[in-house]
Amino acid sequence: xxxxxxxxxxxxxxxxxxxxxxxxxxxxxxxxxxGTKITLLxxxxxxxxxxxxxxxxxxxxxxxxxxxxxxMPIRRKALVELVNRTGAYDLISMDSKAVPLFxxxxxxxxxxxxxxxxxxxxxxxxxxxxxxxxxxxxxIEGKQVSLPYRFYFLILQYRKDLFQDPNExxxxxxxxxxxxxxxxxxxxxxxxxxxxxxxxxxxxxxxxMAGRNEQLVQIYLYYLLGLGGKPLGPNLEVLINSDVGxxxxxxxxxxxxxxxxxxxxxxxxxxVRFFLGGGAAMMPNWAVxxxxxxxxxLKKKGIELDVARIPEVGHPFVGMWTIGIPEDSKNKLAAFKxxxxxxxxxxxxxxxxxxxxxxxxxxxMKDPDIGAKVPAGFMEMMAWYMENGRAYLWxxxxxxxxxxxxxxxxxxAVVGDETPEEALDMAAAEWESILRPFKK
Numbered sequence: 001x002x003x004x005x006x007x008x009x010x011x012x013x014x015x016x017x018x019x020x021x022x023x024x025x026x027x028x029x030x031x032x033x034x035g036t037k038i039t040l041l042x043x044x045x046x047x048x049x050x051x052x053x054x055x056x057x058x059x060x061x062x063x064x065x066x067x068x069x070x071x072m073p074i075r076r077k078a079l080v081e082l083v084n085r086t087g088a089y090d091l092i093s094m095d096s097k098a099v100p101l102f103x104x105x106x107x108x109x110x111x112x113x114x115x116x117x118x119x120x121x122x123x124x125x126x127x128x129x130x131x132x133x134x135x136x137x138x139x140i141e142g143k144q145v146s147l148p149y150r151f152y153f154l155i156l157q158y159r160k161d162l163f164q165d166p167n168e169x170x171x172x173x174x175x176x177x178x179x180x181x182x183x184x185x186x187x188x189x190x191x192x193x194x195x196x197x198x199x200x201x202x203x204x205x206x207x208x209m210a211g212r213n214e215q216l217v218q219i220y221l222y223y224l225l226g227l228g229g230k231p232l233g234p235n236l237e238v239l240i241n242s243d244v245g246x247x248x249x250x251x252x253x254x255x256x257x258x259x260x261x262x263x264x265x266x267x268x269x270x271x272v273r274f275f276l277g278g279g280a281a282m283m284p285n286w287a288v289x290x291x292x293x294x295x296x297x298l299k300k301k302g303i304e305l306d307v308a309r310i311p312e313v314g315h316p317f318v319g320m321w322t323i324g325i326p327e328d329s330k331n332k333l334a335a336f337k338x339x340x341x342x343x344x345x346x347x348x349x350x351x352x353x354x355x356x357x358x359x360x361x362x363x364x365m366k367d368p369d370i371g372a373k374v375p376a377g378f379m380e381m382m383a384w385y386m387e388n389g390r391a392y393l394w395x396x397x398x399x400x401x402x403x404x405x406x407x408x409x410x411x412x413a414v415v416g417d418e419t420p421e422e423a424l425d426m427a428a429a430e431w432e433s434i435l436r437p438f439k440k
Contacts, residue, residue: 034061038331038338041078042093044068046150046321047351048342056341062334071095072214075400078102082326090329091338096320099138099145100397107325109144112336119340126343126361131386134360138322146324149342150288150351151360153318153385154222156189157275158182158282160306162196171195182308186226186251189282189311193258196281205258207280209271212411217403218317219284220410223248226312231402236439238431240406241424249413249420256414264414278303284310287382288356307375309384318389320360360386398434405430 042048049066057064067089069077075098081088082105094102112118113127130148138146162168163180172180176191183189193205209215224231229244239245256263260274268286275283278301287307298305310316323342325335341347348359352370364370365383406427413423 036061036331036334037063037065038090038329038334039065039067039088040091040093040338041067041069041074041089042091042323043071043074043321045355046093047347047355047357048093048149048323051350052338052341052344052347055347056338059341060334060337062337064338075101082106082328085328087326087328087330089326090331090335091323091325093321093323094146096137096148096322096391097399097403099322099324100140101400102324103140103143103145103397105327106143106145107327107329107332109147109324109336109339110142112332113144118333118336120337120344122344123340126340126345129345129361129363131360131362134320134386137320137391146322147339147343148320148322148360149348150321150357151318151382151386152286152288152320153316153382153389154218154284154310155287155381156182156282156308156310157285157305158308159278159280159303161302161304162281163306182306183311186311190251190255190258193255193282197258202279204260204280205282206255206263207266207271207275207283208252208256208259208263209266209268209284210252210256210259210263210414211265211267211270212407213267214403214407215266215268215271216410216414217407220249220252220406221317222284222310222313223252225314225316226310227251228314231406236435238428238435240431241421241428245424246420249410249424253414253420276303287358287378307378307381309381315388315390316385317391318385319391358382396438398438401434402431405434 040049040053044050049068053064053066056062074093075095078089078092078094079101082102085105092102092106116124134148134151135144138144138148163182169180172192172195175195178188180192180195183192196203196205198204209219221231224245227244227248229239229242229248231238231240231245233239260279263271263274266274271283272285274280275285276298323339325332325339329335343359345361345363348361348364349367349370351357351359352364352367353373356374358364365379365386371379409418409423409427409430412418413420418426
């Protein structure tokens with residue numbers, strides 16, 4: 001046997017031994033999680049229970065008990081368990097609006113984020129990939145309460161088949177004097193909504209989420225922001241009943257003239273169902289609703305959808321779904337490991353492709369596979385929302401009660417029980433009472 005052959009054999013043996021050591025090390029690491037069980041409270045069809053959990057269980061041997069609920073039940077159930085420190089959950093999905101409310105009972109993720117030895121191979125890159133503004137929104141006085149996995153914002157969905165119909169275009173131009181196109185101003189949106197409102201044809205200009213629910217508040221915020229208004233000043237001054245606040249509410253009520261009568265009871269599911277059924281030409285809608293569109297099925301009905309930005313909103317209202325670890329969790333390290341799997345890029349990409357659920361990560365914005373599946377210009381639009389969006393009401397523990405009071409008053413104005421001025425004056429008085437303990 002030649003010297004060269006001997007060297008080759010020795011090198012081969014070393015490679016095998018090193019590989020074996022690596023596998024053994026990985027096996028020991030995985031074995032350390034076997035028998036551990038963590039409990040996750042999350043929403044269904046966020047892609048976490050459906051895809052992250054199976055991969056995590058397979059690769060770590062750790063079992064995950066999944067409890068799924070709607071947004072408001074999560075908030076109520078989680079708070080009961082957190083306040084009583086029952087240790088019922090090791091991980092909680094929470095809307096960014098609820099983060100200030102949950103903050104006192106949540107573990108500071110910085111305690112683990114400052115230790116790279118706890119990181120999975122992909123996690124540092126995933127952390128660097130987040131938009132810093134979005135991470136900062138979840139950081140309260142230096143405490144990282146949670147990490148984001150789903151960004152949400154309102155877009156304007158519209159019936160492309162109607163907007164491109166030659167007869168509709170000609171009739172619109174004859175009546176209004178300009179070309180029919182996705183609106184870039186509130187006046188254009190009003191004109192288009194009026195034009196397509198034809199109850200005798202079972203067609204309306206708008207499908208609006210105007211029932212007594214959180215969606216009504218978020219729709220109103222877009223109207224307010226589009227007029228250059230804000231709900232609160234920098235020192236928690238209540239601005240909701242300003243002239244611009246009243247004007248925004250009057251505009252929303254005016255637009256309900258171009259929506260079906262039942263819109264004053266619409267929550268998200270009802271409004272989307274009406275729109276996708278062909279009942280309206282436009283709908284201010286959450287971006288994730290594109291997944292519900294099923295373009296193939298709609299095309300059979302002659303319906304084709306596209307998206308545009310809500311008009312004239314310089315700093316739109318945005319939010320995120322996030323995941324964090326309760327302070328009373330008994331399995332914090334296992335829970336942190338799970339969060340890293342949520343942040344894994346192939347998981348984030350799958351959620352984007354299958355659910356139109358977009359993680360606020362720069363790479364998602366640039367991924368050609370995702371870009372090919374969404375309408376032209378959508379990725380640039382989403383990047384603009386991520387850069388320019390604001391949380392507005394939800395940056396303190398007062399967010400939830402402010403929303404509840406405003407929801408009730410807006411609903412009273414929408415159904416005609418109170419004038420816009422009366423409704424917003426009452427909301428302002430209630431807000432002042434809520435905010436008094438928080439003012440310096």
